[in-house]
Each structure stands twice: as structure tokens, then as C-alpha cells.
Amino acid sequence: MAKTPNAKTEHKAKPVAAEKSFSLVSNEKLLAIYTAMVKCRMLEQRATLLFQQGKLDSDLHASAGREAASAGIAIDLQPNDTLGILPGEWLPAFVKGVTLDNLFRTLAPTAAERSGQQALAAGDLGLKNILTGDEAQVPETVRERAVEAQAAQEGAIVVAILPSTAKSLKPWQTVMTAAAAQKLPIVFAHYVGIESEGSNSAPKDKSKNPEALVNGLPAIVVDADDAVAVYRVAYEAIIRARQGRGATLLRCVGRSAVSTAAKPESGGKSGIHAISNDPVSSMEIYLESKGIEPKGHNREVVTSFNRDLELATRFLDQ
Template identity: 25%
Template sequence: MVKKTVESIVDPEILNFSPQVIVELYEDMVLGRSFEDMCAQMYYKGKMFGFVHLYSGQEAVSSGIIKALKETDYVCSTYRDHVHALSKGVSAREVMAELFGKETGCSKGRGGSMHIFSQPHNFLGGFAFIGEGIPIATGAGFQSVYRKQVLEENTECAVSVCFFGDGTTNNGQFFECLNMAVLWKLPMIFVVENNQWAIGMAHHRSSSSPEIYKKAKAFGLPGIEVDGMDVLAVRSVATEAINRARRGEGPTLIEALTYRFRGHSLADPDELRSTQEKEAWIARDPIKTLHSYIINNNISSEEDLNKIKEKVKDIVEDSVEFAIKSPEPNVNELHKYLFVDK
């Protein structure tokens, strides 16, 4: 079975990445990190409630894969879903308002942090329990094939991408859906965001086969391991997997080796991971790595990158102001949106 690694950081000329694409990836990662940092501030100020799981450190996976998709493609997330939604095009205003539980949120304030959803963006939602989103994404892949083969719609085959963590790969839904996707050659990409920890359980202690991409061999699909801290490496394998899916050649399993810079959730004191381990991964910060690469290769100037940071800062601050001013859901409409209006 294929094991594919890409050296960090990849030469964009080899991969035909334009400067525009590279800067877009940088901006998307900065937006994700800045948004999550603001979420932490708002959570500790009591503006958000319940569990809030941040994505800080894993931005290269979201940006590298989702930004290679088209608007018509589908994305299914986990409870660590804010940044996935932003990468798919859901506005920072809608995501922040949802986190505040406001009517203007993308799930009308009914979902909160773990249930970000946006039908206009084909963002199929975050899911509070691990593995829940995999069958949903598989269903999206199936309907894409059904539309072309049975309904004979003359449209390009939409790709369905499913994100989940390393801990999920020991659950039944993972194996069942891999088998189904290969059997029916569904246009899917299964993305394992291996951040080394399943809440408080180290990955190497919980799986008899720690190299997750090798599990693809049992079902006959490509298994690819990639440096999840290198956005260009992720973009490279994502592009190949997306093209393969559109050609009708079936799914791909991508294992992105990454790391979350904060605890499992904002309620987690993060005492289980060693300081040495955290520092080693933080030294490989994907945003700083790409920033250095952009400057060293004259892809953009420091001034322009600072303008991006200022632009993102304004977007994030605006999202908070929007969320604060937005109305609360009407208690008399508690059951609204539970069913489709005919």
C-alpha cells in the first residue's frame, strides 16, 4: 500500500502552486488561529458556555485540504469544527454568533461550538461524539454518485471530505464506512487529524497499529501519511486525492500528523502532556513555518503579510461585535428548525 510523505516545506514550483494560492493558505491559517485565540478570550470572559474545543496548531490540515475543494464539495467535521467551517467559507460572523448562542449564528444558535452547520456552504456539521460524522460524509458521497449514475444529472461529481481524530480510528464506523466507500467507489477523502492524543490517551497506547494510514490496506484504498504541520504538503496530497475521487476511482485515506497547541478543550488543564513534547511541536508551528518560507522565497513581502494579519484582526473583532449585538433565540421558537418546512 502506498505510503506517501512530502518533504517540508514543499517547492511550490514542483507542485504548480501559484504565489496567490500560497498567500491564500497563509491568510486562511492566520484567520483560523486568530479566531480560536479570540474564542479562548470570550470563553474565559463567560461569553461562551459548554465545551469549546480549539483547533490551534492544526490549521495546515484544514487549510491544505478544504481550500483545494470547490464550493459544491462537502465537508463533515468533528466537535473541533470552527476552523473547518471558516475554511469552507462560513463567515466569521456566523460562526462566532453560533458560539455565542445567537439567532444569527449559522445554526441559529441551536448548535453551539460542537454543531456548526451551514447548508449554503455544504458544511455538513460538527458532531459531538467521535465517529458520528463519518457515516454522514459517506452518505454525501453516495448521493453524489447516485445523482450522476441513477438520476443522470450532468454535473461534476462532488467530493465528500470527512475529518476525524486518531482516537476515532479504533471505532466501528471508521472501518464500516471505509469498506462501503471502496465497495461503491465513493468520491470521498477520509482525513485522520492525528494530533497524537485522544483526549487524555496517547495514540501509541491505544492502537495496536499506530500507523493509521496502513489500515487502508485491508480495504484496498490508498493510505497516505503526510506532515500535517506543512500546509503545502497537505495541499499536495489533497489535490491528488480530490482528482482521484472526481475521476471515479474511489476514496483515499489521509493521515495528517499534527498537534493541538492547547488542551483537549478549554476546560482541560492540559497536565497530561509533557512540556518537552509540547515545545517540540510548537517549534514546528505551521503558520510561522509558512511565513518564513514566503519571505525567504520572495513570494510576498513582510508588509503585505502584516496587512493580512491586520485584515484578519478586523474580521475577528467584527465577528465578536456582531455576536454581542445579535438577538437571542426566541424561547417560543424552541422547536423551530427541527423539521424541514414544506
């Protein structure tokens, strides 16, 4: 069984060349991951508040508590990389570069249509190479994009966020098997709750080597609430795909029960909330252990991003 990487044991890794090791994460990158997590948390809170006020047709509940996995997996993706997401799973798309304005217009299609901006929001997704929509179509589109990327030999990859239910996973089984056979440049990320690990919703190992392979792919189990651990394994999987060495399955097992709804007294503007076993709070503790002080940085991020959120949602009051 693959071991679960953990940020707390990072110092035990064997020393190797920095450019080849995913265990060596620079302070700059750590702060970038933390910044993305804080913004994701604030985005969730603002979307929840606006949904409760009836200003959005949907919120980001599908992404609740997944700031670590979203930041760790998507932060190193390039513009020509493709990201396939599930309906409502917008945090990885935001980390990849989808604008706040167009993200909120996507969450409020009626308002967006009245303002004539729905097509612009859809166009932004296309420009950022974000695939979403029909669960039956996305798997095949992911495979096609990967085949195109492989043929182009320009280092582009595809990252696909897998659904949790067994029924929705069925079309992905075929894609994973094809990715293994053809060494397609795909990173599959399957997020499951700790209670689901080993359940019928998880991709099944059909190989003769259950310790290493799932549907013919090397599988890595990682704590989905540990941003550094997710980043380390995602980095390795992305490099593997870019170098033409094939696809990887990341089994992201969530352990925390996090409520990210905005507190009534905060107006959704207070930034992140300290919650026991919360991914964002855990990342702050980790940064402090590395000699990085996150609180001052946090204040700057919260102040700046609140302004961005206000600007991006002004159209909802028109």
C-alpha cells in the first residue's frame, strides 16, 4: 500500500538535487499555495453568503473544505494545460486562472444572461482550457485532449477531477485504462472522504499488483487536507506526465469536517476562520514551523481579495 505523504515528515526525505525533488518546496511556493488557499476559502464564504441572499443560482458547496487539494493540484498548471472539473467544483478552476467576475457570472446564469455576459464567462473557461458540463461527455473530452497533447509534444498535460459516486466513475474507468496503455499525459485526482476510502465509490484495482496500480495506473494516496503533501505528489505526477512517462492517479483522502459558511456578523468579509483540523489553519501552523509568519501576509491577502470580490460581484446588484 502506498504511504501517505505528510508535510510534517518532510524533513526526513533523503537529500537530492532540488530541481529533481518534489520534497523540496521553496518558501515562495509555500506562500503561493497558502495565498491560493486563503482566497479559495474567502471565495467559498462569499458565494455561500450570496447564495443565501438569493443572488446566486448555486454556490461552491461541492468544493467546501477542499482548499488544500485545489491549490496543491492546480497551482503549477500552465495556460496550455487542460483542467477537467466536476459540476460545482470551481476552486481548481479559480486557482488555474478563471477570473472572479466570470466565475460569479457562471454561478448566476440568469443575471449573467440579462447582462449579456454569459457568453463571455463561457469564453473565459475555453481560454483557460477548463472542461466542465455533462459528466458523460467530459471523460471522453479529457481523453481526446490528452491524445492531442501527446501528439503535439509541447509538454501540455490534462488534469481531471474524478467524481465520487460509483455510477459516475464508470466512464472514467475506460479513460484510465486507455491512459495507462497509451501513456497519456493525464493526472487523475479522486477526492474521497475518509469514510469512503475502500468503499464502492473508489476506483477499483483490477491489476495483478494491487499495491501499485489502479486500472493500470500508478496510484498515490495523499491526505487531501495537507496542502504541502498534495502539492508534492501533484508536482511529481505533473512532471511525469510532461516528460511523456504516463498518467498517475492521486487518491486524495479528506479527513476534516470543515464548515466554510460565512459567519452572520462578518458579512462574509472576515477572511479565513480558524477551525480545528481545518486545512487552512493547518497550513498556517506548518508555515510557522518553517519560520514563515503567515499572519501579516494573511491580512494583506484578505484586504486585497475582499476588494476583488466586491468588484467581481457588483453586477449582482444591478
